[in-house]
Amino acid sequence: MNAHTPRRRDKAVYPGKVAIRHAKEAAVEMGIDPGGLEICPDGTIRIFDRAAIPTAAPKDEFDEWLMSGKLG
Incomplete structure (x- = not known):
């Protein structure tokens, strides 16, 4: 790689909604109560x-x- 050649950034490959939904459903089936999630690039x-x-x-x-709960 030449010193003057800019580095190419790899495109992020985020998971889709279906993959996230399946992961959440699998966690619930294993007895985990999902309180948050992290999605990485x-x-x-x-x-x-x-x-x-x-x-x-x-x-x-x-x-x-x-x-x-004392304040209504």
Whole structure:
């Protein structure tokens, strides 16, 4: 490769909607409660279990009341 030749970028190969839907359905069949997913340019689909995602701690007393349902 010549120093003056620009590098070609490989085109991203994202998975389609059907592949994502199949991955989600397979995760549900395995007992995973999908809480999020990551889609990579190389076609990788990662599904995260809702139980593994930490819940945000309340920042102050108002948020604590809001999260507990005491504010209606």
